[in-house]
Amino acid sequence: MDIVVSSAAALGISLHQLFRRREPTIASALAIVAGADAALFAILERLELGLPASTLVYSLGGTTFATLLLSIAAYRLSPWHPLARYPGPLLHRLTKLRTVYASWRGNHFKEMAKIHDKYGPVVRMAPNAISIADVSAVAPVLGANGLPKDRYYRARQPPGNGPLITLNGAQHAHRRRLWNRGLGKSALTSHTQTAAAGWGRLRTQFDRAADAQTTVDMSLWLRFYGFDFMGGFAFGKEFGLVESGKDDVKAWQTINKFLIAHDIIGHLPWLGWRGAFIPSLLSALFKLRNFARKCVQDRLARPATTLDLWYYLSKEDADDNDGRLTVEKLAAEGSLALVAGADTSATAMISMIYFLLTNPDCLSKAREEVDAAVANGLAPWTNAECHPALPYLNACMDETLRLLPVVPTNGSRVVPIGSGGITIAGHFIPEDTEVFVAPYQLHHDPRYFSPHTSIFHPERWIEDDGKWNTQREAYIPFSAGPMQCVGKNLAKIEIIVVVSALLRYYDMKFAEGYDPAMFLEHVEEHIVADVPPLPVVLTKRL
Numbered sequence: 001m002d003i004v005v006s007s008a009a010a011l012g013i014s015l016h017q018l019f020r021r022r023e024p025t026i027a028s029a030l031a032i033v034a035g036a037d038a039a040l041f042a043i044l045e046r047l048e049l050g051l052p053a054s055t056l057v058y059s060l061g062g063t064t065f066a067t068l069l070l071s072i073a074a075y076r077l078s079p080w081h082p083l084a085r086y087p088g089p090l091l092h093r094l095t096k097l098r099t100v101y102a103s104w105r106g107n108h109f110k111e112m113a114k115i116h117d118k119y120g121p122v123v124r125m126a127p128n129a130i131s132i133a134d135v136s137a138v139a140p141v142l143g144a145n146g147l148p149k150d151r152y153y154r155a156r157q158p159p160g161n162g163p164l165i166t167l168n169g170a171q172h173a174h175r176r177r178l179w180n181r182g183l184g185k186s187a188l189t190s191h192t193q194t195a196a197a198g199w200g201r202l203r204t205q206f207d208r209a210a211d212a213q214t215t216v217d218m219s220l221w222l223r224f225y226g227f228d229f230m231g232g233f234a235f236g237k238e239f240g241l242v243e244s245g246k247d248d249v250k251a252w253q254t255i256n257k258f259l260i261a262h263d264i265i266g267h268l269p270w271l272g273w274r275g276a277f278i279p280s281l282l283s284a285l286f287k288l289r290n291f292a293r294k295c296v297q298d299r300l301a302r303p304a305t306t307l308d309l310w311y312y313l314s315k316e317d318a319d320d321n322d323g324r325l326t327v328e329k330l331a332a333e334g335s336l337a338l339v340a341g342a343d344t345s346a347t348a349m350i351s352m353i354y355f356l357l358t359n360p361d362c363l364s365k366a367r368e369e370v371d372a373a374v375a376n377g378l379a380p381w382t383n384a385e386c387h388p389a390l391p392y393l394n395a396c397m398d399e400t401l402r403l404l405p406v407v408p409t410n411g412s413r414v415v416p417i418g419s420g421g422i423t424i425a426g427h428f429i430p431e432d433t434e435v436f437v438a439p440y441q442l443h444h445d446p447r448y449f450s451p452h453t454s455i456f457h458p459e460r461w462i463e464d465d466g467k468w469n470t471q472r473e474a475y476i477p478f479s480a481g482p483m484q485c486v487g488k489n490l491a492k493i494e495i496i497v498v499v500s501a502l503l504r505y506y507d508m509k510f511a512e513g514y515d516p517a518m519f520l521e522h523v524e525e526h527i528v529a530d531v532p533p534l535p536v537v538l539t540k541r542l
């Protein structure tokens with residue numbers, strides 16, 4: 001028996017050396033372990049040890065797996081691990097499952113804040129991942145010559161059909177040009193009309209609620225708005241959620257589950273893009289893909305009626321096929337637009353209403369600015385050209401996205417294998433390390449935003465009297481560098497369209513009995529911040 005256990009243990013340790021070099025998927029890991037055990041079984045059988053075959057199989061399998069896991073654990077906690085010099089909680093250093101648990105519960109960014117508070121700006125947040133909360137990491141990680149995206153993004157997509165957000169280098173630059181066409185200056189004028197038309201529909205519903213003095217769940221309605229807008233923006237046809245007042249297509253449930261699945265698979269790339277064997281992950285991924293595919297089929301069946309994103313991505317205006325994307329790739333970009341654009345902008349608007357309602361002085365100032373613009377003949381909810389003339393409202397938006405960045409942690413980058421490692425913010429980071437530079441951590445750091453770091457003060461963005469320390473390089477709600485949010489300008493337009501109109505047309509107050517402290521406490525994170533209901537009573541001003 002000794003020889004069985006010792007040879008299986010030696011096999012487990014050797015397999016660890018193999019897996020350490022290149023992380024396998026769960027399917028390939030199981031196949032390799034089973035194959036290696038089968039080979040060992042064949043050798044040991046020839047030695048005629050007198051053990052029943054079943055005992056041999058169980059002893060080999062059990063010992064190999066146990067040794068493999070022990071070897072992995074010991075190495076991760078040992079002083080020989082390349083990230084040993086970086087501090088972090090024991091469970092985080094031991095296994096990524098700890099991060100997955102936090103992601104599943106939706107409190108990853110809150111936990112990270114506590115970990116940074118305890119261990120400092122550079123922490124080991126998983127066996128092979130570090131989080132750097134230092135402004136000097138922004139350019140080397142996210143900037144033009146920064147680090148590439150890798151497994152966190154790649155793991156979530158079927159091979160070959162990854163959308164813009166998963167690409168690197170020349171492939172990314174090429175695909176990004178198509179998106180830039182769809183979000184350029186002339187396209188934005190058309191998208192502003194889509195946003196304004198959406199506001200018109202929302203206003204009809206809000207007027208009804210104001211007349212009846214019924215409570216409006218801002219989170220629900222602004223999500224309906226956000227999703228409808230994305231339908232119009234991406235596929236030239238809104239989904240009718242605001243008009244019906246119902247989410248018949250289960251848009252939010254689908255997107256939310258999709259984001260949870262993506263986050264988990266991103267952290268556990270060995271699960272593979274199908275979320276191996278976990279039915280709820282699998283169905284969430286397929287539901288959204290099928291939904292996007294249906295949008296694509298509907299869109300293909302009709303010509304462009306507006307200059308939607310599809311029009312630009314599929315080059316409907318071009319008379320050659322040069323560089324056209326396949327329908328599968330277009331569908332992947334379509335799902336990306338729905339996921340990246342709908343939830344994010346809606347969350348930003350909801351949070352902005354929350355911060356304005358909890359800071360009545362700021363709300364009054366913002367409203368005065370909107371009213372003054374109207375007195376000058378401007379209507380910010382139909383015309384984006386006048387948005388720069390609303391500095392205070394823009395500052396309220398910036399302050400909202402500082403305190404509650406919609407993508408609080410953001411995805412990781414990886415130090416390329418073969419690079420020999422790099423030095424970031426004065427710290428040597430070995431190759432194949434995942435690096436996170438989380439907006440939430442930078443935005444809440446008094447070194448970059450002070451005084452009153454955790455308080456809503458839009459003034460910090462506009463007053464230049466030396467009172468405020470506002471380091472704009474540390475402000476990254478849309479990420480930074482060439483892979484930063486391509487929809488940034490569009491999102492800002494949407495937010496100002498809706499919030500300026502709300503300020504102009506309604507007085508708003510929290511519903512009777514609502515405790516505003518609950519809002520921030522119940523914000524979760526599933527890649528995107530997931531905000532709780534926001535019950536508000538509207539009264540018409542005009």
Ligand code: HEM
Pocket residue numbers: 164165166176179336337340341342344345348405406407410411477478479482483484485486487488490491
């Ligand atoms: C307040 C609203 C928004 C916020 C805070 C936001 C934030 C972000 C962030 C942080 C990223 C980088 C993600 C990463 O590196 O993993 C990103 C990327 C992206 N966003 Fe947004 N976003 C918003 C709205 C939008 C809108 C309206 C669209 C329109 C379709 C959009 C489309 C995209 C796309 C396509 C990418 C990938 C860009 C690339 O890889 O080149 N986003 N966004």
